[in-house]
Amino acid sequence: MPKTKIIFRTAYGEKLKVQLTTIDARTEQSHKEECDINTILKKHNRTGQLDHVRSNEGIYDDFTEHDYQNSMNIIATANSMFEELPSQMRNKFENDPSKFLNFVHNEKNNEEMYEMGIKTRPEPISIEKTESVSEPTGNASESASVNASQTPAGA
Numbered sequence: 001m002p003k004t005k006i007i008f009r010t011a012y013g014e015k016l017k018v019q020l021t022t023i024d025a026r027t028e029q030s031h032k033e034e035c036d037i038n039t040i041l042k043k044h045n046r047t048g049q050l051d052h053v054r055s056n057e058g059i060y061d062d063f064t065e066h067d068y069q070n071s072m073n074i075i076a077t078a079n080s081m082f083e084e085l086p087s088q089m090r091n092k093f094e095n096d097p098s099k100f101l102n103f104v105h106n107e108k109n110n111e112e113m114y115e116m117g118i119k120t121r122p123e124p125i126s127i128e129k130t131e132s133v134s135e136p137t138g139n140a141s142e143s144a145s146v147n148a149s150q151t152p153a154g155a
Contacts, residue, residue: 089116 033039082090082097093100103109104118113119 089118 079097082100093103110119114121
């Protein structure tokens with residue numbers, strides 16, 4: 001049986017050289033001035049404003065009622081409710097919950113929502129008139145105020 005030579009490598013032994021060649025490994029230099037911190041600070045000292053702040057303005061509003069987790073829960077609930085709709089209805093809105101929500105929030109679509117079964121028609125409210133009976137008093141202004149307070153609003 002032929003003996004094979006075992007090579008034991010250490011940190012102090014001969015190094016194996018590996019070379020990587022690429023076609024074009026140079027960085028793009030056209031953005032050099034824009035990215036240089038010294039140039040950015042010089043512009044800031046002259047104008048008093050950073051360029052990225054001008055292009056991406058902040059939104060100032062009061063968001064104390066909603067936090068990130070609450071907002072994500074609302075979105076997840078809306079998505080799951082949309083997924084529970086029949087597939088034909090989801091296809092009508094191209095499987096996009098935002099298109100469905102835009103449709104639902106438009107008052108012009110109420111009749112179509114009644115036909116689709118998404119919304120139920122409100123029951124007509126019957127208003128019954130009740131007659132108010134007041135006791136006669138000697139003062140006419142008091143009886144007028146009593147009658148006015150006993151009559152239903154809108155009658």
